[in-house]
Amino acid sequence: QVQLQESGPGLVKPSETLSLTCTVSGGSISSYYWNWIRQPPGKGLEWIGYIHYSGSSNYNPSLKSRVSIVVDTSKNQFSLKLSSVTAADTAVYYCARDSCSGGNCYSDYWGQGTLVTVSS
């Protein structure tokens, strides 16, 4: 059974960089796309970006200038960095695995989510 677990600081100061890691267990990080998705308190889901195990990535245009996602296949992990954070970046951050079929990709495994609060 594939499991994903987010880890990283729960509190980040404004203007600093948010860093999270997702560790994948029960399966290989190879052959899939890996997503970061966030959810501000009481609001809906926002896609941040994805990375393929090969290293190719794509980001939400609204966040693109501040986001970086990298993969470490040797550790079965992928990571998110979001720079210059503000209070608007306070959210539960989820990592998720995408499976693709016939061109359609869908997140079939999710981490439990981690709350990151941006505050001084």
Added chain:
Amino acid sequence: DIQMTQSPSSLSASVGDRVTITCRASQSINNYLNWYQQKPGKAPELLIYAASSLQSGVPSRFSGSGSGTDFTLTISSLQPEDFATYYCQQSFSTLMYTFGQGTKLEIK
């Protein structure tokens, strides 16, 4: 960007009711449409992918239909555990995946 609009935003229903949630895309997305269920304090869970394919382990009372711009999620007979928030998501635009705003299904 492809916008996804769900209706209604909230819905009250009773156990045993048949419920339909609609998702409309701002442009054609073929069948690249997925549905998720989210319960309070939990991560979303995949229900339906490719508009109408039931994810393994999901009860058969859930079904999806549609293609192009208009899609529906139907729950044939509501169970107590189905009260949750439902999101649609398009993956047609690989430059940016987008979610609908969510539909909160509450007990009447």
